Amino acid sequence: MPLPTSWKQVLLTFAVAATSFTGCVPVEGTGSGSTGGSSSSADLRYEDAVYAADVKSVQLYSRSYSVGDVLAPPVVSLEQSSPLILEFDRMSAPRARALVKLQHCDINWRPSQLQPLQFVQDYNEFFIMEVEPSAGTKVPYWHYRFQVPRVKLSGNYLLEVTEEGGNRLLSRRFVVFEEQVNVALRPVATPGAGDRNARQQLDFNVFYASYPLVNPAQEIKVVLRQNHRWDNAKYFNRPTYIQEAQRRLEYQLFEPEQTFFGLNEFRALDTRSERFSGIGVERRDNSTSPDRVYALTGKSRAQQVYSTQPDANGKFLFGSREYGNAPLNADYQQVTFQLFSPEPAPGPVYVFGGLSDWQLQELFKLTYDPEKQLYTGTALLKQGYYNYYFAVKGASGQADARYFEGSHFGTENVYDVLVYYRPPGTRADLIIGYSTITFNPQR
Incomplete structure (x- = not known):
């Protein structure tokens, strides 16, 4: 129309x-x-x-x-x-x-x-x-x-x-x-002991053979992201090495804070059908307005071994299996999320992912019932397929998904690199290179 x-x-x-x-x-x-x-x-x-x-x-x-x-x-x-x-x-x-x-x-x-x-x-x-x-x-x-x-x-x-x-x-x-420089990403094993099996590391090189960089150590800055998130992006102001003969900037990441926790595959919730319970749906009630959908009660995966399962890396899409045209026919539903926990987490608990803009939003905050040992919360969501974590708000105010989700080197995640350049005497940071790679691609 x-x-x-x-x-x-x-x-x-x-x-x-x-x-x-x-x-x-x-x-x-x-x-x-x-x-x-x-x-x-x-x-x-x-x-x-x-x-x-x-x-x-x-x-x-x-x-x-x-x-x-x-x-x-x-x-x-x-x-x-x-x-x-x-x-x-x-x-x-x-x-x-x-x-x-x-x-x-x-x-x-x-x-x-x-x-x-x-x-x-x-x-x-x-x-x-x-x-x-x-x-x-x-x-x-x-x-x-x-x-x-x-x-x-x-x-x-x-x-x-x-x-x-x-x-x-x-x-x-x-x-x-822009595609003025080339970027090569390479997944590597995280060095050292401790939580190396929970982290993922990428080294990368920036090749500027045909781009006139005068002082690349000062002019080039790089951002590395996991699953296109900005909340935990890594910023690099200087390369590890400069190979002038090859016109190459080399970034080797040695410190744990330069790596990412691999976390886990995302939990899934599919509410696209009004007649059947999709993935992650325990039950639904269509007698109310709006419909009510109850997600399967989640449990902590922190102590479980890694299990491969397909996901959308924390994103979501809308859809209606019965009526087709998602932008106009997909309805809104009251979705109840539930998480079993024998004891309260060390901080407030939230549903977290692309559906919350990768932020700890009050809309997705869960309430703990000590008698039922259950976290619950309800949000109005459009029919669709959603990925999410249960995350705890840490002391720094950042989301910590490891408490309930665990973290594994083998998790499939997407990483991308943005290469920023501010030409001398100018007032804008340009992006002159971009590259993306899938860590542990599932076949």
Whole structure:
């Protein structure tokens, strides 16, 4: 259904659609635990965040050959042969048009000193024109879709969505890279004793044979990520060795803090069917509005041996097996997560993964019942396939998934490297190299 020609028609259409959902409960909560919108630039967080309580199910992914892969990370080449697609839902009628702005950032996700005309093709405000109401769902919502415009420079970008008038809705990070240098990644065994069987290490080289780097030790910085996460990314300000004759920067990682815990394969939850219990579903109740889904009661895997199983490396996708069109036909459900634990964990426990933007959100915080020895929590989620961990909030405030999930060298994970370069006398960090590899690929 194309966008109506006027917002008066939009609101009228929504009002008519809402009358067919009598008996529906109000939708509460937000994807980030936020409770309202804001128009102040000081409130903008340079991370994946949701600011409005009615915004849910945000996805930013690359599209290839007219087919969208929602599991693909928001990473594109400067040519953008595979453009980025933003999709999200709003649980209330649109009050004004939504618009998108882009912000170029430095390697540390702080605003760069560039003016918009230096990194965007046109005026830096883009209206979202594809807006459609859900169809046949117990919980009504509006679905937004937007193709991110091409940019002029490589680097880190923050995408900000607001309503006309300034009410901020969401922000999302993405990266644009050039292929000016080559990067070679190599998985290696972690040296030393201790927890070497729990960690994964990669060494890598940056080859700059055809790129004019004058002082690569000072000009080049590198970020190494696990499963496209920013919360535990590793930053390297200097190479281990510089092989000038070969025009090669060598990164050999000797310290434990430079490696990653392999953790475990993710727990899976498949709620795409309204008739059958999918993977990770214990039972469901379709007599309520919205439907209720109860995930299988989880148990600690910290002391278990590693077991290979396919997963989506912490990501998620939406779907409806009965009705097909996920953006508009997939319904929202109250999903209850449960975790058996004979004693309380040493900190608050959360459901953690791509569904929580790799953050410890109040929406996904679990409550412990000492009599039942059970952690429980409920969140409103769109029908789909989800990967998640149970994570404990550590003393530093960071997520620690090892307590309940364990950690293994043999876990399958995806790693990628971003090579940043700030040319002398300039004000922007460019990304001049990118490479990715699967650690322990499953065949």
